[in-house]
Amino acid sequence: MVIKTQGLILKQRNVGEKDKFITVLSRDRGVIEASARGVRSVKSKILSGTQPLCFSDLTLYEGKSSFVVNDAQVLESFYNIRLDIEKTALASYFCELLGFIVPSEEEAEGYLRLALNTLSYLCTDSRSPLFLKTVFEWKLMCLSGFAPDVTGCDSCGESDGEEFYFYPAEGVIRCRGCAVSGEQVRFALVKPVLAALRFMTQADLKRLFQFKLEEKALAYLNTITEYYTLYHCGRGFHSLDFYKNLPRAPQ
Ligand SMILES: [Zn+2]
Known part of the structure; x- marks a missing residue:
């Protein structure tokens, strides 16, 4: 199932060479963890939107045990x-x-x-x-x-x-x-x-x-x-x- 929500990225944890896990305070599901695949390659479209402290528009795929980030667009970066x-x-x-x-x-x-x-x-x-x-x-x-x-x-x-x-x-x-x-x-x-x-x-x-x-x-x-x-x-x-x-x- 795909869900759209907005959330504040609270933290990230690198996994392998290109992936990371993010913890998000989401509007609809509270605090959730989601994996962001391929996000650490320079070409990734979800690189900015999954940075800690970004408030982002998120499209997540809800798997059996965790979420996967399909899309993440920055709404506010608190630069x-x-x-x-x-x-x-x-x-x-x-x-x-x-x-x-x-x-x-x-x-x-x-x-x-x-x-x-x-x-x-x-x-x-x-x-x-x-x-x-x-x-x-x-x-x-x-x-x-x-x-x-x-x-x-x-x-x-x-x-x-x-x-x-x-x-x-x-x-x-x-x-x-x-x-x-x-x-x-x-x-x-x-x-x-x-x-x-x-x-x-x-x-x-x-x-x-x-x-x-x-x-x-x-x-x-x-x-x-x-x-x-x-x-x-x-x-x-x-x-x-x-x-x-x-x-x-x-x-
Ligand atoms: Zn008293």
Whole structure:
């Protein structure tokens, strides 16, 4: 059976001399693997459309156990990301996370839109990489069924106090009066950070990137979103380690 879909190429793995396997976040089938035959010869018509980080129109032949790429035409290459090592590293982390989290065999419109919107912003300089990492991690966890409840205190319902704590293991917040200390990891939330968590949880994909936070608060918010992501994935990611270990100019 031949299917037409659109997808973001998450990674590739060379096979033999001319073929490769690609992992794709497809609109209609979630994350799938497909073999691209003869793609590494210079004459291949599907060479560009099967490069990692390309968003492509795909025609796939669905075999018994895997897909074969019949055609792949680039819709968006996110070229500007490739010119910057920090952006490239961050995009690789996004791709690795998506490959791990998004299920197969179901439509993935929400995941795909989140990925494409984030990469589009990463292409421009209108949002910082750290801001995009924060928003992407949080919304990805929300989409994949780990949406925390940050509306009010998990114990008493208080929603407007001065001091709250976020408990990543349970995905809840508690007010100062109800906060339990002890062994559990928890993050103290000042008002702007809690407001940002609430906004990212509730905002649809159109509004998601429309908020601002000052630099220190953003760095702290990112500590929370990264911890939450890795905790619920139950693992670390090489691409994240690489991104974090990049030499950066002193601030
Ligand atoms: Zn409470």
